[in-house]
Amino acid sequence: MLNLIRCEFFKLRRKSLLRGLLGLSALLPLLLVLYELPNQRGMTGLTEAYKAGRFDYYCQCLCVYAFVLLMPCLVGVLSCFLFFMERDNDTFKNLRTVPVSAGQLVLAKVMTMLLLELLFSTLIFGFLALFFSLFGIGALTHGLSMFLMFQVCGLLLFAVSLPVVVLVVLFNGSTLISLLLSFFCSILGWASILFLSQLAAGNPRWKLLFPLHPTLCTMQWSSWFFSNLADRTQMMQMDLFLPGTGHTLLLDAGVAAVSLALVLHYYKRWTR
Amino acid sequence: MKDCIIETKNLTKLYGTQRSVAGVNLHVRKGRIYGLLGRNGAGKTTTMRMLLGLTQPTAGEITLFGRPLQGNEKKILPRVGSLIESPGFYPNLTGTENLQLFAMLRGIPNENAVRSALELVGLPYRDKKLFSQYSLGMKQRLAIALAVMHEPELLILDEPINGLDPIGIAEIRSFIRSLCEERGKTILISSHILSEIALLADDIGILDHGVLLEEEPLAELEARNGRYIHLGVSDAARAARLLETRMGLTAFRVEGDRDIRVTDPEIPPETLARTLLEGGVELRELHLCEDTLEDYFKRVTGGEGIA
Ligand SMILES: Nc1ncnc2c1ncn2[C@@H]1O[C@H](COP(=O)(O)OP(=O)(O)O)[C@@H](O)[C@H]1O
Numbered sequence A: 001m002l003n004l005i006r007c008e009f010f011k012l013r014r015k016s017l018l019r020g021l022l023g024l025s026a027l028l029p030l031l032l033v034l035y036e037l038p039n040q041r042g043m044t045g046l047t048e049a050y051k052a053g054r055f056d057y058y059c060q061c062l063c064v065y066a067f068v069l070l071m072p073c074l075v076g077v078l079s080c081f082l083f084f085m086e087r088d089n090d091t092f093k094n095l096r097t098v099p100v101s102a103g104q105l106v107l108a109k110v111m112t113m114l115l116l117e118l119l120f121s122t123l124i125f126g127f128l129a130l131f132f133s134l135f136g137i138g139a140l141t142h143g144l145s146m147f148l149m150f151q152v153c154g155l156l157l158f159a160v161s162l163p164v165v166v167l168v169v170l171f172n173g174s175t176l177i178s179l180l181l182s183f184f185c186s187i188l189g190w191a192s193i194l195f196l197s198q199l200a201a202g203n204p205r206w207k208l209l210f211p212l213h214p215t216l217c218t219m220q221w222s223s224w225f226f227s228n229l230a231d232r233t234q235m236m237q238m239d240l241f242l243p244g245t246g247h248t249l250l251l252d253a254g255v256a257a258v259s260l261a262l263v264l265h266y267y268k269r270w271t272r
Numbered sequence B: 001m002k003d004c005i006i007e008t009k010n011l012t013k014l015y016g017t018q019r020s021v022a023g024v025n026l027h028v029r030k031g032r033i034y035g036l037l038g039r040n041g042a043g044k045t046t047t048m049r050m051l052l053g054l055t056q057p058t059a060g061e062i063t064l065f066g067r068p069l070q071g072n073e074k075k076i077l078p079r080v081g082s083l084i085e086s087p088g089f090y091p092n093l094t095g096t097e098n099l100q101l102f103a104m105l106r107g108i109p110n111e112n113a114v115r116s117a118l119e120l121v122g123l124p125y126r127d128k129k130l131f132s133q134y135s136l137g138m139k140q141r142l143a144i145a146l147a148v149m150h151e152p153e154l155l156i157l158d159e160p161i162n163g164l165d166p167i168g169i170a171e172i173r174s175f176i177r178s179l180c181e182e183r184g185k186t187i188l189i190s191s192h193i194l195s196e197i198a199l200l201a202d203d204i205g206i207l208d209h210g211v212l213l214e215e216e217p218l219a220e221l222e223a224r225n226g227r228y229i230h231l232g233v234s235d236a237a238r239a240a241r242l243l244e245t246r247m248g249l250t251a252f253r254v255e256g257d258r259d260i261r262v263t264d265p266e267i268p269p270e271t272l273a274r275t276l277l278e279g280g281v282e283l284r285e286l287h288l289c290e291d292t293l294e295d296y297f298k299r300v301t302g303g304e305g306i307a
């Protein structure tokens, strides 16, 4: 399996994928810096605690909100790169006679996507930390736990975004169509959260659906899990929806497992 | 047969209701070159895809190296090298990188395998040129290199000379011959070009509309079908009666009003001539003729010829 994953990376040579990831992961933190800089202009004697708070706040924003929007797009782009390669270049026959099975290939591709996702969240965190400390507008007091949050959130939201791969493989269309599809999924994910919250505001019975929404659960759980004690007390008072760790992990793992099974099912149909 | 590397029983593939391959019993013997000949759409590629487990047969059995293919793919396929239809490689990699990739997948540790495979087909090692910039002939050569890189015992090559120039064709032909003769490899090769098969194959199978019409050694086929005596006579019907009654001959065919083909070339021509003249039939001409493989192909497929 390791060998197969190595080969997936090998196949990405001379593709602009890694450069694109690097650019995107630098861009987001840069925008946040440009947003925060004017806020702090003229303020003097800022404490380390304040700076740490700002850094943590932006970490939370990126991780929880930006990732919810970004991850389906990222997964869509990655699956276009990885899953269409064999189809477009007619290399199935050479792989299948090695022999590499469709199952092995799908697993290798999803693992490669996961590794690229982890790279992406590491890069974003790295750039955020770099820029905030360069401009002196943030402190990495809770750096380690923030880094952990990036990885855990990234991983969970990646799992929750795997249905995008199912759609990409199912529709088996051009890259453009698939990208539009994943963009649409990302918007739909957000919209469904907003819509559900609206409904729940009108009629609390809709809250019963909250625990079934994987993205919503992941968002709420991670903002709870990675917040400090003071914030937690506040959250409790606000009577927010706070799913348990086991519940969230199980739900996300379930989504990932079902998606993988469907991807394999539809991918096998291509290779006939 | 004991020494068959490839054996199929009643191999059949349906696409919808169309029978692309129908009840094929193929026997490819060890250490020989088997030429599968057939027009476009005859079912050559479909047969080979089934032999490699790329397409599931609708019915029938496939035995490779004496074992059923189904369920033994992991053991059997590493012993097979193949080229199916057009070469399929990653366009963003160079030729060398493409081979390195598959060497990695096949678990071939030494870099020399890639280098020598490239040298064998006449492509440069560690060239900067990407696969997408290759010419059709170079792509085909790379595909052949991929097929032989892991030293397989059996090669399945689907129209391997497609897209090559005449010199390239000759090179690849002698390369394939040497693989068989010097390294003892068994080779199944398909082509729609009859002369190519005639030059290369030891055994020949003729596939037409999914049916394997004939299967036999090329030498035997040439000996049996190759030579005949052509008689030009004034009255073919009468001549036929004479041959039958006076000579007891049955190995002949009447072709039109004035021509007869005697399919046994060993009959002495003077006997034939005497019999006819004594019976009062005028003999216009008498030739010892050699049937071309193309005539033969026309005859067995019952249709037009092949290039
Ligand atoms: N995937 C497929 N779906 C439907 N029909 C197919 C498919 N592959 C091949 N065929 C049909 O099977 C027949 C044999 O094709 P093929 O094996 O490619 O012939 P050859 O290689 O001898 O030219 C053709 O009539 C072709 O149209």
Ligand SMILES: [Mg+2]
Pocket (backbone or CB within 6 Å): B041, B044, B045, B046, B085, B158, B159
């Ligand atoms: Mg073909």
